[in-house]
Amino acid sequence: MARTTLTRTILAAVSVASLFTLGACASDAGGEPAGGGETDAAAPDDGVITLGFSQVGAESGWRAANTKSIQDTLTAENGFDLKFSDAQQKQENQIQAIRSYITQGVDVIAFSPVVETGWDPVLQEAKAAGIPVILTDRAVDSSDETLYESFIGSDFVKEGEMAGEWVVEQYDGEGYKAVELQGTTGAAPAIDRKEGFESAVEGSDLEIIDSQTGNFTRAEGKTVMEGFLNKHDDIDLVFAHNDDMGLGAIEAIEAAGMTPGEDIKIVTIDAVKDGMQALADGKINYIVECNPLLGPDLAEIAKKVIAGEEVEKRIVVEDLAFDQESAKEALPTREY
Numbered sequence: 428m429a430r431t432t433l434t435r436t437i438l439a440a441v442s443v444a445s446l447f448t449l450g451a452c453a454s455d456a457g458g459e460p461a462g463g464g465e466t467d468a469a470a471p472d473d474g475v476i477t478l479g480f481s482q483v484g485a486e487s488g489w490r491a492a493n494t495k496s497i498q499d500t501l502t503a504e505n506g507f508d509l510k511f512s513d514a515q516q517k518q519e520n521q522i523q524a525i526r527s528y529i530t531q532g533v534d535v536i537a538f539s540p541v542v543e544t545g546w547d548p549v550l551q552e553a554k555a556a557g558i559p560v561i562l563t564d565r566a567v568d569s570s571d572e573t574l575y576e577s578f579i580g581s582d583f584v585k586e587g588e589m590a591g592e593w594v595v596e597q598y599d600g601e602g603y604k605a606v607e608l609q610g611t612t613g614a615a616p617a618i619d620r621k622e623g624f625e626s627a628v629e630g631s632d633l634e635i636i637d638s639q640t641g642n643f644t645r646a647e648g649k650t651v652m653e654g655f656l657n658k659h660d661d662i663d664l665v666f667a668h669n670d671d672m673g674l675g676a677i678e679a680i681e682a683a684g685m686t687p688g689e690d691i692k693i694v695t696i697d698a699v700k701d702g703m704q705a706l707a708d709g710k711i712n713y714i715v716e717c718n719p720l721l722g723p724d725l726a727e728i729a730k731k732v733i734a735g736e737e738v739e740k741r742i743v744v745e746d747l748a749f750d751q752e753s754a755k756e757a758l759p760t761r762e763y
């Protein structure tokens with residue numbers, strides 16, 4: 428059976444949306460920020476929840492699976508009118524999309540922030556308009572937790588740690604030299620996976636000799652890896668922050684006449700189909716999963732927020748990990 432169970436951890440105070448009365452809603456319509464707590468959502472008259480979603484982009488297989496999960500779940504049959512926009516990995520596009528959702532007066536705004544910082548002003552605007560915000564996939568770096576209702580997504584530090592722990596277990600003592608393909612600069616998964624991996628390999632004899640962003644795309648992963656291969660002739664291992672950059676690195680390694688997975692070991696994060704296939708084929712050595720199927724949880728949280736029910740401030744999605752053997756077993760029934 429496909430694994431859809433999510434671990435839910437209440438890390439902070441629950442939403443206080445349920446505490447607000449209709450009177451409070453009315454005063455917020457005048458543009459005043461909700462007093463003291465999260466936004467007080469109003470139940471839509473027609474029972475249909477209009478949700479504006481600002482997606483990061485279409486940079487990876489993970490993102491495609493995430494978009495599909497959201498579009499397949501937030502349907503008319505399920506009580507939603509989904510407004511969806513693709514920010515092409517640009518923060519200014521996301522801010523513009525969120526502002527437009529505020530102007531349209533949607534019931535809920537959800538988004539996956541391309542980078543961590545710089546969101547407070549637009550989130551204040553949503554709060555002042557009385558529109559609740561739900562974060563999916565990536566976190567924002569803000570000291571004001573009342574600016575959003577809930578954050579649904581994986582623990583990226585843990586993913587980086589899992590990757591690093593496996594590398595240490597397999598290769599410590601061999602003096603390995605590693606290069607790192609980082610995700611988008613400033614993005615939560617890039618910051619956290621780097622931190623997690625570094626902390627796990629600390630104290631081992633693995634040395635990270637170079638590290639650069641490949642922006643989570645296959646094309647940039649390939650280009651950056653070509654640069655690494657031109658610069659260093661002693662690379663033993665690649666740690667890529669996602670499968671797509673690892674797949675780009677495979678192309679660069681093969682073009683340089685070497686065998687990925689053997690001459691140069693590859694460890695990635697995501698475990699989407701193409702990555703899992705490369706793992707089963709022996710070109711990648713280990714993948715830590717990052718589950719992109721966030722649609723069902725987003726739908727559930729949005730409904731609760733609109734109904735004025737309490738929601739968990741942080742919902743942590745649980746991730747597995749695969750080696751070459753377990754990838755072969757998992758592939759036939761893989762959902763993404």
Ligand code: GYE
Binds near residue numbers: 668669670
């Ligand atoms: O790992 C990567 C995508 O934010 C978890 O974004 C997500 C990351 C995912 O581009 O493939």
